[in-house]
Every structure is written in structure tokens, then in C-alpha cells.
Amino acid sequence: MGRVGLALVLAVAALWLPPGAAALDLDVREVAPGTWALIGRTEDLSPANGGNIANAGFIATPEGVVVIDTSASKTLGEAWRAAIEARTRAPIVRVFNTHLHPDHILGNQAFPAATLATLPATRQSMREVGEAFNDNLYRMVGEAMKGTHVVVPQAAAQAELLELGGHRIRILAMQGHSAADLVVFDETTGVLFTGDLVFWQRAPTTPHADLARWRESLEALSALPFKQLVPGHGPVLTDRRGIDMTRRWIDWLEATFIEAAGAGLDMSELLAAPLPAEWAALPLAGSEYRRSVAHLYPAIERRVLSSPTGP
Numbered sequence: 001m002g003r004v005g006l007a008l009v010l011a012v013a014a015l016w017l018p019p020g021a022a023a024l025d026l027d028v029r030e031v032a033p034g035t036w037a038l039i040g041r042t043e044d045l046s047p048a049n050g051g052n053i054a055n056a057g058f059i060a061t062p063e064g065v066v067v068i069d070t071s072a073s074k075t076l077g078e079a080w081r082a083a084i085e086a087r088t089r090a091p092i093v094r095v096f097n098t099h100l101h102p103d104h105i106l107g108n109q110a111f112p113a114a115t116l117a118t119l120p121a122t123r124q125s126m127r128e129v130g131e132a133f134n135d136n137l138y139r140m141v142g143e144a145m146k147g148t149h150v151v152v153p154q155a156a157a158q159a160e161l162l163e164l165g166g167h168r169i170r171i172l173a174m175q176g177h178s179a180a181d182l183v184v185f186d187e188t189t190g191v192l193f194t195g196d197l198v199f200w201q202r203a204p205t206t207p208h209a210d211l212a213r214w215r216e217s218l219e220a221l222s223a224l225p226f227k228q229l230v231p232g233h234g235p236v237l238t239d240r241r242g243i244d245m246t247r248r249w250i251d252w253l254e255a256t257f258i259e260a261a262g263a264g265l266d267m268s269e270l271l272a273a274p275l276p277a278e279w280a281a282l283p284l285a286g287s288e289y290r291r292s293v294a295h296l297y298p299a300i301e302r303r304v305l306s307s308p309t310g311p
């Protein structure tokens, strides 16, 4: 076959790929010996990325593998598990869900049910809203979600020290991005998996945020002696820039909303406000700002209006 013929066949084959298949080319990187991160795209959910927008990770020890998050669909979960099993022969012994959001947990189906664990409040909220999230992802991602349903972990995780295969793996129970944010810190390698308490090079999301608690968690994360930080979204860091950026974002959101409430702005006026220069180039800043107006402004407005001296 000539070059032109081959190119034509490849082009036609590309057209036949199922929707979202391109997203299965997972970006999996070794961040420490035996420790890997899946880096999702810093994009919004779409049919083109198949929902592959969140990070995940695993720690392979001789006694077993600890997995952190499962990505956003049955198909992505299967690809993630295959990527893990291509890199270690040790059995998967624990799969933690960092929090309830669907882009991190809808791959649970691809993992043995008995290995799944998350914090009690996350199990509860997954039971309550999991299928609604699943429906929402179908709406945004489409066909690539086919066959996906919510699997709520049977096991309740807790703050503890897991000693496994020569690793001291600290499980931390925090909150603020959601009602329960599980953090994994491998003290042996210095790799910290923060879940969505930290975003980097992508605007943070706030649908279940408690900003005061989120700040406390960011303080606690800052104090950990990590060498590598795998955020919930965005590239791996060796420093605190992701923690600091997330903190600046939530501080800015809150200050903006308090000021707007004091000035008597309504939601539509706030939605129309331009982003300050600091955030103009941050991926998804505009859309996450507008979502955050809907998530956070009503409560802040009530708080400001009910207090004669301000919040």
C-alpha cells in the first residue's frame, strides 16, 4: 500500500474510534520509585476527553498496591487498572476514593469491590447523589460513559498509618473541598496525593465547598514535608504553588462575594463581572467562577445581609 493509501486507511480508522477513545491514551507518570500519577486533562468534561479530567495515582509495594481514585467512567477505570497492572505485578489491595465527585470515582466499577474504601461522609453522599452525578456526566461526556454506574465503597476509611511493603502511608481525613476529603501521604517517598483540596493550572471547583474548612486543610497540607504533590487536577508539583494558588482562589472568591453582597449586587450582576488579570489566563477560570457564584453567593449574601456590621 502506498503512503497515500495508508494515510487514508488511518484517517478512516480514526473516524471509527468510539467517542472519547482518544482520552484513553492515559498520561501516567512515575513520580517516585513505584509511585505513579495519572494526569487528567485540565479541561471541562466533554465528549472529546471522555471525562478524563481528574488525576489519580498508585503506590506499588511488594506487599500490594494502593490506588488513589479511579477516574470518571467504567471505560477510564478499566484503562487505569490496565495501566497499573502493566507497571506492577503486586495485587491491588486498597483503592481509596478521595471524595465524592464523579470525575474521581466513577471508575470504581473496574476495581475489585472489596478493595474500595473512602471516608464515611463520602460513602453517605455517594449513596445520596452518586447516580445524579452519573446522569450529569452522561449529559456532558456522552457515549464514553456507557455502562458506567456508581459503586459506593463497602469499607469506611479512617485517618491511620498504613504500613505496607516497606512504605509508611499516612491516610488523612480532611474537609473543605467537600464534606470529607481523603489525603494520602507516603512518608517513605514524600509523595502527597491531595485530591481536590489542591488544584494547579486549572481553576478550583466549589460545588460542595466549605471555604473556612478548606483553608484549614490547606494550612495542614502546607505543613507536611512532601517532596512531590499530586493535586486533584493539574500537573505534579515539587513545591507549594498549587496550595497557594488554591488558597488565593478561594480567598478571592469569598472577598469578591462579600463585597458584592455589601454593595447589593444580585447574582446576574456578579455573573457579568470581568475576571481580574490574575485569573484571566487560568484554564476554566471563567466557567468555575460563574459556577461558584451559583454555589456560594446565596449563602454569603444571606450572611452579609443578616449582619448589620458585616460578616
Ligand SMILES: [Zn+2]
Residues within 6 Å of the ligand: 099, 101, 177, 196, 205, 232
Ligand atoms: Zn472535586
